[in-house]
Amino acid sequence: MTLSSRSGDIPERWRSRGRCPQAGYRIALGVTEGAIEIREFREDDLEAIVEFSLRAWQPIFASLRDVLGDDIFLRLHPDWKANQADAVRSSCTNDARDVFVAVANGRSVGFVAIALNAFHERMGVIDIIGVDPDYQRRGISSALTEIAAKHMRDRGMDIAVVETGGDPGHAPARAAYETAGFTLLPIARYFRLLD
Numbered sequence: 001m002t003l004s005s006r007s008g009d010i011p012e013r014w015r016s017r018g019r020c021p022q023a024g025y026r027i028a029l030g031v032t033e034g035a036i037e038i039r040e041f042r043e044d045d046l047e048a049i050v051e052f053s054l055r056a057w058q059p060i061f062a063s064l065r066d067v068l069g070d071d072i073f074l075r076l077h078p079d080w081k082a083n084q085a086d087a088v089r090s091s092c093t094n095d096a097r098d099v100f101v102a103v104a105n106g107r108s109v110g111f112v113a114i115a116l117n118a119f120h121e122r123m124g125v126i127d128i129i130g131v132d133p134d135y136q137r138r139g140i141s142s143a144l145t146e147i148a149a150k151h152m153r154d155r156g157m158d159i160a161v162v163e164t165g166g167d168p169g170h171a172p173a174r175a176a177y178e179t180a181g182f183t184l185l186p187i188a189r190y191f192r193l194l195d
Contacts, residue, residue, distance in 0.1 A: 041099035063169025124152030
């Protein structure tokens with residue numbers, strides 16, 4: 001992966017909070033259409049991000065349903081698509097998040113939302129990350145993770161955190177985070193449906 005800086009238009013919401021990133025990025029990945037640009041989120045990215053996110057998370061929610069069973073899954077996620085779309089919209093438009101978007105040929109194909117000083121002072125969190133299924137396995141998620149880590153470091157964070165599931169559907173995410181140098185802290189969460 002080749003990473004190069006470029007100047008970009010900085011959203012007012014970042015300038016006013018003094019959290020303005022220094023630059024946007026262009027990366028050269030194994031994408032036949034050309035280089036992927038990673039830049040700051042723009043409002044007109046939102047619906048494309050929501051659309052590809054739902055396609056990307058379809059197998060994740062299917063895995064959760066297999067693990068939890070219908071009764072618990074449907075109690076927790078009666079309309080997972082609507083809830084996930086709301087979560088993506090909320091993260092992307094939240095003034096407390098810095099959001100970067102991967103773009104190929106003018107089309108949004110990935111995104112990452114970052115929270116600074118989350119959980120603890122100087123701790124950055126990858127709040128949400130997703131890549132269009134048509135562009136997965138090309139290094140975009142890894143590039144977004146590295147951009148997020150660089151952004152956190154540039155903003156004074158000294159710890160980066162990301163969370164994901166322990167079910168089979170989240171195995172690719174776990175592998176990607178471990179490859180990126182994150183250390184796994186196993187946490188067990190058990191579910192039981194009460195009568």
